[in-house]
Amino acid sequence: MRVRGSGSKNEKIELQMTPMIDIVFQLLVFFIMTFKIILPEGDFNIKMPLAAPSQGAPDPNQLPPMKIRLKANSSGELASIQMNDRKMDSFSSLHNHLISVVGDERGPGSIAQEAEVELDCDYNLRYEYVIAAVSAVSGYLSDDGHIVKLIERIKFAPQRK
Amino acid sequence: MKIQKKDSGEFAEGDLTPMIDMTFQLIAFFMVLINFSDAEQDQRIKLPTSELAKPPDAPFDEPRYLQLTKDDTVLFAGDEVPVPGLKPMLVRERQVLERDPDKSAAMVTVIIRADSEAKTGQVQELIQICQDVGFERFALRARQKEQ
Incomplete structure (x- = not known):
């Protein structure tokens, strides 16, 4: 049986680079076109349970909510801030003031965890x-850049028209 | 004067290797940075900033995004509707969700991306509509303030 040779020894196999470069440039253009710098975003959780009839007696240990009133002027700018009628x-x-009220204690059973804040805002107040206000209430950044939580239970008062 | 002819047997070939290297580096860079999960972001909304707005550690189970513009319209599921017109869309959303017996409206977190110039009353109206439909978990989204 005759074994076939691999062809002429002088032939040089050359890779076809053109299609690969085409595709690579297509990909590059796609990524450049779709690229946008996105700044990180975060969330503040708001507790707004459904207005269902309460089951049984209210918890006697539950602190009444601290009321924060935000008033707006006619153009929606902030006119005044009040907390429990204190300007x-x-x-x-x-x-x-909130830090002085809830103290430094954190964790289960602390005032910070039990306390609740109710935001009462004018209708046309800019968001x-x-x-x-939610930032001022919910915590602060420590020196090492970590978030120290203050009050996590935040809700809105009924809407003002 | 005699002009020397170039040797016609040889031809100059550009070395493509560094260019391909760089191109792949660029592709890898863009692929790593591209973020498809933030497709819900809309350029019409300018979020308010807060230094406490850090990206969450874990994603929400059933997030639904409501984007409130400063013109009192809501962007939801690719449509722009006035705030009162949102309710039928949310009702439909709830019906679709509850076709899956493992899911309920209580599992949904409504993420509100409101423009910094939007009216607070409109945000409250949005929350009210969501509550009427049966959603009860809310998150107000803000952009992280640069330090």
């Missing part, structure tokens, strides 16, 4: 002020 100059003073 606050800014969100940072609200934050400091950014709500997020600023």
